[in-house]
Amino acid sequence: MKIAVGGIMHESNSFSVRPTTLESFRESSLLEGEAIRAVWGPAHHEVGGFLAGAQTHGFEAVPTLMAWATPSGMVQKRALDALTGRWIDLLAGGRGLDGLLLALHGAMVLEGHEDGDAEILRRLRRSLGRDFPIVCTLDFHANVSEDMVALSNALVIYRTNPHTDQRERGLQAAELIARLVRGEIRPRQALAKPPMIFPILHQNTSKPPLIGVMDEARAREKDSRILVANVAIGFPYADVPELGPAAVVVTQGDAELAQREADRLSEALWALRDRLGTNLPDAAGAVRLALESDRRPVVLVEMGDNIGGGSPGDSTFILAELLRQKAEHAVVVLYDPEAVQTCLRAGVRQEVEIRVGGKTDRLHGEPVMVRGRVHCLHEGRYEETEVRHGGKRFNDQGVTAVVECPGQNLVALTSLREPPFSLQQLVSLGIAPERQHVLVVKAAIAYRAAYEPIAGRIIEVDTPGATTPNPARLDYCRIRRPMFPLDAIREA
Numbered sequence: 393m394k395i396a397v398g399g400i401m402h403e404s405n406s407f408s409v410r411p412t413t414l415e416s417f418r419e420s421s422l423l424e425g426e427a428i429r430a431v432w433g434p435a436h437h438e439v440g441g442f443l444a445g446a447q448t449h450g451f452e453a454v455p456t457l458m459a460w461a462t463p464s465g466m467v468q469k470r471a472l473d474a475l476t477g478r479w480i481d482l483l484a485g486g487r488g489l490d491g492l493l494l495a496l497h498g499a500m501v502l503e504g505h506e507d508g509d510a511e512i513l514r515r516l517r518r519s520l521g522r523d524f525p526i527v528c529t530l531d532f533h534a535n536v537s538e539d540m541v542a543l544s545n546a547l548v549i550y551r552t553n554p555h556t557d558q559r560e561r562g563l564q565a566a567e568l569i570a571r572l573v574r575g576e577i578r579p580r581q582a583l584a585k586p587p588m589i590f591p592i593l594h595q596n597t598s599k600p601p602l603i604g605v606m607d608e609a610r611a612r613e614k615d616s617r618i619l620v621a622n623v624a625i626g627f628p629y630a631d632v633p634e635l636g637p638a639a640v641v642v643t644q645g646d647a648e649l650a651q652r653e654a655d656r657l658s659e660a661l662w663a664l665r666d667r668l669g670t671n672l673p674d675a676a677g678a679v680r681l682a683l684e685s686d687r688r689p690v691v692l693v694e695m696g697d698n699i700g701g702g703s704p705g706d707s708t709f710i711l712a713e714l715l716r717q718k719a720e721h722a723v724v725v726l727y728d729p730e731a732v733q734t735c736l737r738a739g740v741r742q743e744v745e746i747r748v749g750g751k752t753d754r755l756h757g758e759p760v761m762v763r764g765r766v767h768c769l770h771e772g773r774y775e776e777t778e779v780r781h782g783g784k785r786f787n788d789q790g791v792t793a794v795v796e797c798p799g800q801n802l803v804a805l806t807s808l809r810e811p812p813f814s815l816q817q818l819v820s821l822g823i824a825p826e827r828q829h830v831l832v833v834k835a836a837i838a839y840r841a842a843y844e845p846i847a848g849r850i851i852e853v854d855t856p857g858a859t860t861p862n863p864a865r866l867d868y869c870r871i872r873r874p875m876f877p878l879d880a881i882r883e884a
């Protein structure tokens with residue numbers, strides 16, 4: 393049995409001004425054939441799970457194409473055309489192959505606001521045929537659509553946020569496809585979606601209110617007729633009709649049971665709606681709390697500039713407050729390739745005076761003047777061997793400069809947008825995170841896998857931006873209405 397392995401993964405923020413191009417995928421990760429095995433094989437990622445599953449479940453895995461790009465704005469059509477075109481060539485109409493293990497994100501938005509993941513599935517189906525077995529994994533942030541369900545044989549969705557079960561889900565998908573190809577199972581799946589946006593702040597799967605629904609989904613799988621009981625929480629920053637949480641249940645040949653169970657889980661999500669308020673301090677209040685705290689390090693979570701949710705990574709609201717309130721031993725990482733060049737020209741130990749951040753758009757604050765000394769320059773690559781959100785082992789934040797400012801505050805300037813999913817991001821720069829007073833992370837929930845073990849205190853901060861924690865501040869045009877919490881919804 394030969395199973396093709398591959399994926400095209402992107403989480404697209406409709407409110408970001410930065411389009412996702414073919415170059416964005418090349419810059420992050422775009423691989424073919426055996427190179428996929430080398431990079432993703434040892435990673436805590438679903439593709440690593442697919443490859444490991446081959447041995448466990450008795451098939452030969454054939455790596456084809458794997459593309460991944462850091463979350464940002466909508467994906468350009470010509471980028472997706474190039475990726476799917478090349479992939480379809482590599483798959484050669486499925487000749488000599490028995491099935492496909494496919495890694496998608498589930499919140500890709502195509503230029504023109506289309507459902508990118510469904511479009512990938514549609515193109516693959518057209519080439520491989522209606523009966524070709526496809527088992528597809530999705531991120532917990534997927535905005536699952538009816539098309540994704542109709543175009544795949546089975547969907548397997550992460551169960552954790554921070555995402556620490558990605559490899560496990562890959563293994564589960566590998567088992568399903570092996571059983572499907574052998575004719576042992578005949579999966580039927582159904583989707584149900586409550587009319588709600590699930591605010592990012594409450595998307596932690598190990599805490600209330602979400603933990604109960606996740607436990608319930610797991611419990612449903614004790615029923616031998618149910619192959620997979622999935623819950624996806626949805627990505628609130630994609631302005632598309634399929635935005636929002638979903639339940640997708642895959643059964644052994646019983647479409648009605650699948651629908652009934654999906655409806656039940658969807659109702660359980662809907663029942664949480666009164667517990668989803670968002671009341672957080674602003675930057676000034678949060679910095680004040682941090683400086684008063686003796687539980688260190690204090691992690692300040694800059695929610696409006698969540699890089700893993702597609703924000704630019706150069707918001708200055710918290711940096712400006714830290715300087716204004718005379719913080720000491722604070723670390724801020726900012727995406728600013730221009731400022732990195734200034735530091736490179738100046739050289740290590742030299743004085744610099746640079747305006748940093750606030751350069752991508754007008755949503756994320758003004759550039760801030762920073763005066764200090766170039767503390768170090770680094771080529772930007774680092775490795776993470778622990779289980780961390782996103783499952784990436786080999787990481788690259790681009791050429792990076794650390795500027796030390798008065799009060800031993802450190803501003804790390806990166807040339808690539810890098811979400812804070814690994815402490816190695818700082819350690820590789822010679823920064824000991826546990827010895828700082830304040831660490832600023834541009835994130836929402838995902839950073840927790842890395843930072844929670846060392847944090848003295850975590851303060852979530854309501855900053856403006858493309859990933860504002862409050863959905864009411866976003867200018868949605870294409871989502872379905874009515875939608876909680878934007879509209880009043882009358883009970884049936």
Ligand SMILES: [Zn+2]
Nearest residue numbers: 531532533555
């Ligand atoms: Zn995610």
